Every structure is written in C-alpha cells, then in structure tokens.
Amino acid sequence: MKHTNILLAGATGYLGSYLLKALIENQNQVLAIVRNPKKLKNDNENFLEVKQAKVTKPDTLKDICKGIHTVISTVGITRQKDGLTYMDVDYQANMNLLEEAKKADVKHFVYVSAINGDKYRHLKIFEAKEKFVDALKASGLNYTIVRPNGFFSDMKDFLQMAKSGRVYLFGSGHQKFNPIHGKDLATFIVDNVEETNKELTIGGPDVLSLNEISELALNALNKPIKIIHLPDWMRKLTIWSLRTFISVKTYGTIEFFLTLMADDNIAPTYGHYYLKDYFRKEVNTLKI
Template sequence: MNSKKVLVAGATGYLGQYLVRELKNRGFWVRVLIRKEAQKSKFQDVDDFFIGQITEPNSIKGITKNIDWVFSTIGITRQKDGMTYMDVDYQGNSNLLNDALKNKVEAFQYISAINGEKLRNLKIFEAKERFVDELKDSGINYCVLRPNGFFSDMKDFLNMAKAGRVYLFGDGNLKLNPIHGKDLAKVCIDKMISGIEEETVGGIDIFTQNELAELALKAWQKPVKISHLPDWTRRFTIGLLRTFTSSKTYGPIEFFLTAMAFDNIAKQYGTNRLEDFFNLEVKRMKEK
C-alpha cells in the first residue's frame, strides 16, 4: 500500500481516467475532482470524490486538504460553455495551485504539451504556459510533463482515411511519436516518484506523417492515396480562421495545423502500438 494521498484533477478526461486506474493499481489513496454527482459512475474504486468547478475557486475550497500530490490534466481542447483557454487551462489550474499552496501540498504535476514553451503565440499554449510559469515560481515541488499527441488525437488521420484519401501539408516527412494514455499515465507517476521537474514524453514508435497516413489507410484496408498540399495553403488556412472565426473555433485547428509544420519527437516510452489502436478504432467505427 502506498502511503501517499493524491488528487487527480481532470480525472474524467482521456488521460485522467488512465491515471486514476494506474494510481489505484499501485496502491495510492486517490481523490478525484468531478463536476457533477453523475460522473461518479465513471470510476470503480476511488477513495474520495470532490464535487466542484475548477473555474470557481470557492467551489473547490479545501480540495487539497490532507493531499500529498496533485496531478492536473485540466485543459480544454475545444472551447465550449463560453469558457476560454484562459478560464480553464490557466485560471482553473491557478485556482487549484492556490489551494495546494494553502494546504502545504508536497508536489504538483501539470500536463502541458510538447513544444508549448515555443508556441506561446497559439491561444491554447498562451494559457498553458502562463500556468507553467506560475507553477515554477510558486515554490512548490513541481513536475511539468510535455506529452506528444495522444493516440486519440490521431483519429483525425483515421477519419480522413475512411473516405479513401489522406491530405497532408508539405512533403509529409515531418516526424512525431504519439503516445497511448495508458503508457503516459505510467510515466506521469514514475516522474512524480523520481522528482523530475520537466520532461517530454512520447510513444515508442516514431512515424513520418506519410507513415501515419499509410497506417490509417491500411487500417481501413484502403489503397494508399495521400495528397500533399503546398505548405502555403496551411498558413493561409490559419490566417483565414484567425480573421473570420473566434478563438473558440480556430483554437484547436490552429494548434493542429501549426503542430503539423515541424518535427515533434519526444523521449520514447511505453509498449502500446498505434497500429493496434487504429485497428481497434476502425472495428469500433464499423460496429456503430
């Protein structure tokens, strides 16, 4: 039995659910933050639930009482309910950190994303990195992890491949190593135990974008058809979106299109293969 008591914020998300499971497997005492009572059913053997809204400091007062470690995967991919990245990714995490400081929490882990520190011009990273700065300046023991894309993010390739053709910007030779949530959850806990302050985390396999497209087409048993669009069309699309839509609409697309423009290679971890994930997803999509 592990004597540490931990709080997981963002527990209902893709990574959060794997994190809770892995912490329980390792014998940690786990409290999770949920927004509403109904979300309790998502978890099997959690020790304690705290119901509150991360964006409302009064509703999460005392959430870190008697907690040793905080894991926060709080963040939004798509802005909804009138919430912006600043409201959630920055202010929500800041509210949590303030409570942790009041309750003398030993360590705080935050999940940002790869190259976030270099991409502060993007709405999504402006908020995340502002929180990273605050966390580092707070005096608490911190761990900032910068994962590569999740396997679940790679579904964009699968969705395109379903129609029989994948569109890429440029020559498709840029590389990335996406990671499965299950593998990332293990790394999160290992890094917290070893006291690492900052680390990039990716999956075991490094792919070019062309190879990703091929994998996706193969999963659908389609012939390999990849169209390479000139890179100016990518930049033009970002410009159009910024001009004619709100950050709510363009935020996630801006992030995706910008990330596609350079190599994203993180330290390699894990055992899960993207090919297996794609095959399972296709099976699931066909059954629907």
Template sequence: MNKHNSQTVLLAGATGYLGGYIAKALSQEQMATKLVVRSPQKLKALESKTVKIIKAEVTKPNSLIGVCEGVATVISTVGITRQKDGLTYMDVDYQANLNLLNEAKKAGVKKFIYVSAINGNKYRHLKIFEAKEKFVDALKASGLDYTIIRPNGFFSDMKDFLNMAKQGKIYLFGNGEQKLNPIHGEDLAIVCLQAINSTKNEIIVGGPDILTLNEIGEMALGALQKPIKIIHLPDCIRRFAIWALRTFTSSKTYGPIEFFLTLMAENQVAPRFGTRRLYDFFREQTT
C-alpha cells in the same frame, strides 16, 4: 506497492482522455487518491477503499475550498481541446489550474504535477498554448515542487487521420516526411505516476514509434482497409489556412485547428516510452 499509501494524491481532470487512465492507474496501485470531478456519477465505478470522489468544479474556486487537505501531490490534466460552454482556454487551462494551485498552496501540498504539451514554450503564440504556459509560469513561481509533463501528442489526437481516411484520402502539407511519436494515454499515465517520486521539473515524452505523417496516413487508411491515397498540398496553403482562420473565425474555432496545422509542419520527436502502438489503436477504433 504500499509505500505510496501514506501520501494522498489528488487528481483533477479525471474524466478526460488522459485523466481516465491516470485514475485507473492510481486505483490499481492502491494509492490513496482523491478524484475531483464535476459529475461524480461518471466515476462511480472507481470508488474504493483507496479512491475518494469529490464533487467540485475547478473553474469555481469556492467549490474547491478544502479539497487539498491531507494531500501530498496534486496531478492536473485540466484543459480543453475546444472552447465551449462559454469557457475559454484562459478560463480553464490557466485560471482553473491556478484556482487549484492556490488551494494546494493553502493546504501545504508538497508537489504539483501538470500536463502541458511538447514545445509549449516555443508555441506560446498559439491560443491553446498561451493559457497552458501562463499556468506553467505561475507553477514555477509557486514555491511548490513541480513536474511539467510534455507529451508529444496523444493517440486520441491522431483520430483526425482516421476521419480523413474514412473519406478515402489523406491530405498532408509539404512532403509528409515530418516525424512525430504520439503516446497512448495508458503509457502516459505511467509517466505521470512515476513523476510523483521524480526529482525532474520537466519530462518530455512520446510513444515508442517515431512515424512520419505519411506513415500515419498509410496506417489510418490501412486500418480501414482503404487503398493508399495521400495527397500532398503545398505548404503555402497551410500557412494561408492559419492566416484565414485567425482573421475570419473566433479563437473557439481556430484554436485546435491552428494547433494541429502548426505542429504538423515540423518534426516533433520526444524521448520514447511505452508499449502501446498507434497501428493497434487505429485498428481498435475501427472495429
């Protein structure tokens, strides 16, 4: 696999769910890698001949000066699920990535790989996507080679089903027949590494199993050895919930819930990839 060694990859977001798997994969492939992190001690274990850890904060452009020197490809999984520490989606998903992109341009980086989400463009009106897609626009206009990776939900997002299952009941909107194929971080990391040498500008990807929400609910209850209790709520309640959240709470609270409630209403099926199965993930989470 040494063909990669001449081109250094910089990864931002290595302490997140997906970033952790990408960092591991880069290290296993022995690719020359720089990991940009706020707290280096978290990734100490990955430091090696090929992996360098650099302390910097993507939200602070001055801390990024020079990080892209000698880098051929940047991979960014930088983003927040929930707004906290006074940081908004615009501060992180848009501005922090833009800080990195500006630094990449200055250093003559060839390619920038960014992980957004499936149908991001269609759902621009959602707080979470508004910032991500604004960055996608900037990336497309940057003049760099780029690949935008659009996963169809992570296994980690499906923990909401397990949390409901712990209470003994799964609540779904509509008939629960909406389909999706979420993907494990380990499988998605492979896609991100393949993107380094890919000529595609966009990769839409999901996991190997296309499941209905009813099936995911049953799996979550099954993993906890609970009887199957799935309650179907009329869709008007879901629409009212989104309206009420937008009206009466801050985007900090409603961002992730709005995202979940909107995407759960329709089929989200992506090209299938990978070998890791959701049922096994649920089992691992419950042991």
C-alpha cells in the same frame, strides 16, 4: 510509491481516466474532483474518494487540498465546449487549484502541458498553458511539468479523413513525431511522480512521419493508399484565416496541429502501445 494522498483533477478526461486507474493500481489514496460524479464509477472505495467541484469556480474548491500530498492536473480544453476560453480553463482553473494547494501546504504539483509549449507560446492553446507553467514554477511548490507529444486520441482525425478514401497533408508529409497512448502516458506519470522540479518530455514508442500515419489509417480501413499533398502555403493561409475570421475558442486546437505539423516533433520514446493497433481497434469499436 505507495499510499500517497493524491488529488486528481480532470479524472474523467482521456488521460485522466487512465491516470486514475494507474494511481489506484499503485495503491495511492486518490481524491478525484469531477464536475459530474455520475461520469465516474467508484469501484475502489478503499482507494478512491470522489468529490464534485468545478475547477473554474474557486468557491467549489474551498479546502479541497486539505491532507493532500500531491496534486495532479490534466485540466485543459481539448475540444471546445461550454463557451469557456483557454485562459478560463488552462490558466485560471489551474490557478484556482494552485491557490488551494498553496493554502494547504501541498508538497508537489504535477501539471500536464504539451511538447514544446515553451517554444510555441504565441499559439492560443499554449499561451494559457505556459502562463500557468510560469506561475507554478514561481509558486514555491515542488513541481513536475509533463510535456507529452500528441495523444493517440488526437490521431482519430486521420481515421476520419481516411474514411473518405484519401488523406490530405500539407507539405511533403515527411515531418515526424511520436504520439503516445493515454495508458502509456499515465504509467509514465505515475512512475515519475516523485521527480520534482523537472520538465519531462515524452512520446510513444513509434516515431512516424505524417505519411506513415496516413498509411496506417488507410490500411486500418482497408482503403488503397491515397495521400494528397497540399502546398505548404495553404497551411499558412489556413492558420492566418483561422486567426482572422474564426473565434479563438474554435481555432486553438487546429492552429496547434497545423503549426506543430510543419516540423519534426520527436520526444523521448516510451511505452508499449502502437498507433497501428490503436487504429485497428478504433475501426472495430467505433465503426467510424
């Protein structure tokens, strides 16, 4: 895949920054739309054009897709800020992009959702993402839905817990999943960007239980292995309390993790980056 005109939305995020690099390395012409151009250093003027736009504000996107072959959107809320809801960002901002893509006769729209989003529509974070997935499938455009397992960056919560010398888990801790590094996921997306009208679920090379992830975090910090297993009813009570007493903007991500961590979530394995190495690197660079 060479020299395709690609619009990338979400280029300054965790996944977006790796995607931008991978697309340019493959010599694609990329138009990156960002809220703050200062956040994006343009060292590749031959292959990269940066435009300031806010996907939540449709008037800033007018004719943004002119001459674009493929749109790739990683737009979504991970950690809540700006007072925007999941519906504002994960659904409506992507709809704003989709409308422009349809107007400009874009050939292909790639959207990054998450593993099993279609099965967990009752979760706030997925309600918005999957509403957009439905709209994209019905749009008439060629589409690809990418469904990664958890990101390595999400696993930093285990390191934060491990810092205090112990990790708390709900239930047995035997639940397994295989999170993926942003660089591996970016490579996978670029390699599969011509796969149309498909949903691709993908995870990292290591299938790990929550106990094993906790051990990796404690080992990275040279702490003795102390894992406290809390009864599963406490997990359910926490989800209920979050939904009852806390703003949706705050609880969506926690609700997502607490729900998915109750079961195995294993995706097809892919990639070269291992969580053990990521944790070691994070400890060295962040001194968390």
